[in-house]
Amino acid sequence: MDILRFVLVGIGAGALYALIAQGMVLVYRGSGVLNFAQGGFVMVGAYTYYQMSVGWGIPLAVALVGSVVAGAILGSLVQLLILRNMTRASPLLRVVATLALFIVLQALGTLIFGSSLRSVPSLLPTNSIEISAGVSIGADRLIILGVAIVSTICLWWFYKTTAFGRATSAVAENQLVPASLGHSPERIAVANWAFGAGLAALTGGLIGPITYLQPNLLAMLVIPALAVAYAANFRSFPVVLVAGLSLGVIEALMSSYVTIPGMSQSVPFIVVVTLMVLRGRGIPMRSYVLDRLPSVGLGRIPVIVAATSLIVLLALLTSILSPVWINAFTVTIGFMILCLSVVLITGYGGQLSLAQYSLAGFGALVAARLFSDWEWPFLLSVLGAFILTALLGALVALPALRTRGIDLAVVTLGLGVVLYNVVLNSKDVSGGVEGIRIPPIDVFGIDVSGLTNPEGYAIVAAILLFAVAIGLLNLRRGASGRRLLAVRGNERAAAALGVNVYGTKVFAFSAAAGIAALAGIMLTFRGASVVTVPFDPFQSIIAVAMTVVGGVGMVGGGIMGGSLISGGIGSELFAKLHEIESWLPLITGIVLLVILVRQPSGLWAVNAELARAGVNKMKDSIRRNRAAKPNGSADAEFSQYANAHTVKVVPRRLKIGGLRVAFGAVVAVSDATLTVEPGQVHGLIGPNGAGKTTVIDAASGFVKSTGTVTLGGDSLTGMSPLRRVDAGLARSFQSLELFEDLTVRENLAIACEDWNFLKYLKDFVKPGRVRLNTAAIAAAQQFNLMDVLDAKPSELPMGRRRLVAIARSIAAAPSVLCLDEPAAGLSDAEAQNLSVLLRDVARNWNMGILLVEHNVEMVVATCDVVTVLVGGSVLTSGPPEEVRSDERVLGAYLGATGTTDEHDTDIRIMSETT
Structure with a gap:
């Protein structure tokens, strides 16, 4: 009987967790944002219900509806006024924005209603219903359970069958495609924020009569709701319901039968960590093309x-x-x-x-x-x-x-x-x-x-x-x-x-x-x-928030952020100013939101930029004189490695045999076989979706595969990407994936620096200068990058950025280099220049190069051997002249692409005779 009693108690709490978590799922599906402020919306709903019913004497039913409306309006305003202006910010900063909103809502609740406990009348009946002899449950708990079940069914049906629901699911995966079909991602995000916040406010109105109202207690309900939403992978409404009820029951049972203090409150995140380990993957986050991380300081000691x-x-x-x-x-x-x-x-x-x-x-x-x-x-x-x-x-x-x-x-x-x-x-x-x-x-x-x-x-x-x-x-x-x-x-x-x-x-x-x-x-x-x-854990949120205000990427920003946390000199300064100290959390949260929207790199970055601008203005004449002279550091390194262009790598043959890659039921590559010889450029071409990039991913260890991959006779099968790099296999990416916070010199250094664990300790005391090895200097010379070593990639045009990416890949002198569409976005002249450079690297460095490229003209001019991949399988392989005259190749391109202009050109090039 005792167990049944605690199960019934847990079901009531679990239904509330499920309602809050469903709102988090709505927000995540509609905008891709993990909303840490969901507990704040619960608090808004609870206190709106309290003010309307107790403070203004409005009927309870109307007060409950009013709380839902208030939450929905506030949620839509959050998207319209804050997050819409952060679409290009990193997911990290968008989450910090919800943490700032959490601080603001909690501070407002404390300022308006104080920290004392308040009671509120219940709209729901509070009588007990006997389930069996000696075991009963409150009628209000059963009704809340019913609300949770009905909410789950309605949300599941709505998002499964309606056009809006399908559009929301599409936006959660990719914003561009639904937008091209006429669905506004912005309106979808606003609507889902309104729904999610309204659902949280409804929960606040229902939970208020069950427990006492207190801002901190209500706001921290986000913690178990996070566990419930995570259990459902932030997607499935039925799983949210089951997870919420299960969590409530487990908490109730552990509070009775487990004597370890605090263990019952820790259950939600023990579940989260367990799920995380079992799943072995993260929450699927939407990819933003123009994510912006906070800027990072240079590390110079003033x-x-x-x-x-x-x-x-x-x-x-x-x-x-x-x-x-x-x-x-x-x-x-x-x-x-x-x-x-x-x-x-x-x-x-x-x-x-x-x-x-x-x-x-x-x-x-x-x-x-x-x-x-x-x-x-x-x-x-x-x-x-x-x-x-x-x-x-x-x-x-x-x-x-x-x-x-x-x-x-x-x-x-x-x-x-x-x-x-x-x-x-x-x-x-x-x-x-x-x-x-x-x-x-x-x-x-x-x-x-x-x-x-x-x-x-x-x-x-x-x-x-x-x-x-x-x-x-x-x-x-x-x-x-x-x-x-x-x-x-x-x-x-x-x-x-x-x-x-x-x-x-x-x-x-x-x-x-x-x-x-x-x-x-x-x-x-x-x-x-x-x-x-x-x-308490809430103070960790404050610490992150204040560091972001100061500048999370800079040491000065951390020091400035620490000075803003209440309890130290700030509190002492405001101690004489009556009630101002109690307003500090609210002011802090608002300032944080403004900084996230206007200056995500923090206040220290703004001040540093202003100071730098002043110094630069004073030294304009000196800078012009220096600009007129050759780059001293580059000259020094050039002279130090005058013969760097003669670097020879260890010759190793890359052999791929019977390669097969499948993603679930979809087979991307099937029985692919090819060999890359030292000193040769091996082209891999094929229609879109043929599996070319997947071959590189498999060879370099980024996707699981079957078959064999050997380098110099040594098997790479089962090795991690790290061990394959150590063995002498390097790669580049079609999207470049340069490190924008680092200079070109530092990008090259990442690839060629010797490394051991003791450097972690040494760098705290004596980091030393950035030193490039012979291969890195040779790569910089080969690709004409000596004059931009101290520039950041974002300061360079696309053509030179691509050269930086390739130079970085060969800076460690690999035996084989895999290049994924290195000419994408280049002009014809730049592609021709790149072709010459790649042939020179292969011949002079004795390096094998596997080249995946859509520019067939460049492939024909560059490669010694060309392999054609169609539908994940090798169609043919041989010298470029033979491959381009093969009718099967022409048919494969024509059949796969129809008559699009781009591939018509490819077909024409392949069919030309020398």
Whole structure:
């Protein structure tokens, strides 16, 4: 009976989770945005119902309808005023926008209604219905379950059978195709935001009478809803219902039968992580052609500015400020270090982590136990906490290795929730609100306890802040930073150049977790006890938001963001200004939204740009003189490698035999066989959809295949892309996939730098200069790139960008190079020049080249051997002259393409005789 009773209790909660999650699915399907503000819409609905019914005396039914309308209007305004202006922003920034909206809605709820609990009358009957002897369920819970079931059926039917529903599904996959058929992606997004927010507001109106109203409690309902929506892969409404009910029941049972504190609240994200590992893939995110990530700093250390700032800060701490202000500065310094951890993991690594504040609390807890219970020296305790938290960060990264993009926000928030509920908020583990008492702190015999010597403690924090900041600046300039930015920019391209993507992600999570631990220690060791209860997951959202405001890609932005978090100098400044401090969260959220729309790179980037413009204006004459001279660094490297064009690679033959690639029931390549000889260019042509690019993907290890792939007689079958690059097989991509945050020189360096794990540690201290090897310099010479080594790819015309992509692919001197449509978008003259360059590389470097290209004229002029692929199978292979005169080839092109102008030209070229 007890089990049945808890099952019935869980069904009521699960139905509410399902309703909230269905709204999240609607928003995701209609706009491709993972809406972390869904709990805020629940709060809007609940308080609108409360104000209309209790405050204004409006009938309950009308109040419920009013709450739904209010939520729908607010949801449509979010799309129209905010997200419509961010269509070219990265998915990361669009998710941060919903986090900012979460902050705004929660702050508004607190300002208007306060933080006290409020009750509201119920529209639904509240009597109990007896299910069996001694077991009953509230009538309102049964009605809510019915609402959830009816909602599921209606949504499933509507989106399955109506034109709007089908258009929404199409837009979720690709915006361009539905738009070409007359369906406006913008109107579809607005409608789905209205539906999703309205459904959340309906849930708020229904949940209000069941529980007390409180802004934080209502807003945080997004956490279990995220788990439910993820279980349904953000697509299936029936699965959302089943997952919501199941989650509610599991939570109810665990709250009764599991004695581990906080475990029942952690269930949602234990489910998320489990599903993530089992699925082995991420949430399907819509691809945006013009995604824009926040800009990244150059990593240069402003010696004068840094030294001046440190001297001024030390003077303030030792001679000027009162103990109250010293404590405020110490808190702000701790938040600055925390935001620097966000700069590393999100700004450099491109991974959205919402667990940084929880990791900071874990680091503080470990340090307190080592310092108090084990009686380790303070500095040794800090080091131990850094290492153990870094290891925990690596564990956080493990499920994230199977995902990418927005999935990380879900899983890291979940892991933060689990960590907080089970560890940081547990009286048995962390001491609860009383915390862990710590002895006096001394460093090298000097008392630096926060209570007895706050100046000394603040100086330690300041020195630690500067050490972390300089370390991150060094990291950005080093090979480790370049690898992080490569993975952030494009994982496939990074892997194709031999970057260990998994290892780079683990390093980013580990190092960022260790830095977060330092922040937690500085924040908590100020008093007599270390208390980790305040380290709730919501503060991680605040940390990310403030870092984005400052500039998530820059060390200065992290420092600026930390100064904006309340609790430090900001709170002390506004403490005398009556109620202004209570408005700070709202102001912060609004400023964040404005910055995301207008200046996604943050305030620090704006200030840095203004300062740079002023300096440049003063040095215009000097710049003109320098521009008139040859590039000194390029000349130096050119002279150093005067004979670089004579580079010879290790000759290896690439043999592909019986290759087969299938995507589900669709066979893309079937029994493809070809051989690429050293010093030759082997062309692979065929109609659109013949499987040419898939052959390269399979050969380079990016898709699973059967058959054999050998290089120099060594089998590559089953190897990862990383190991195939090490074996001597490189590739390029049709879409170039250059690293836009890096210069041409740095793009080349990614491919040719020697690498070992110790460089991660070395680069924090001494990164060294960017050095190109002989092959990279030879490639730059061969493709006439010496004069643009210090330019970014975005500053170059398309023709030179393509040359950069090819030069980068051969910078590591591979034995075989696979090129995927390198002439796409080039003029005839540029294509002819590229043809000459490729033949020179093959002959002079003794490199085998597999060339996939639609420009048949270029293929005929460039290649020694041409293989024709039709329908995933090899039609014929041989010298260009024989292949172009083969009637089967002409028939295959004509049959596959009809009479389109482009392929008519291809046919004419192939049929010409020499």
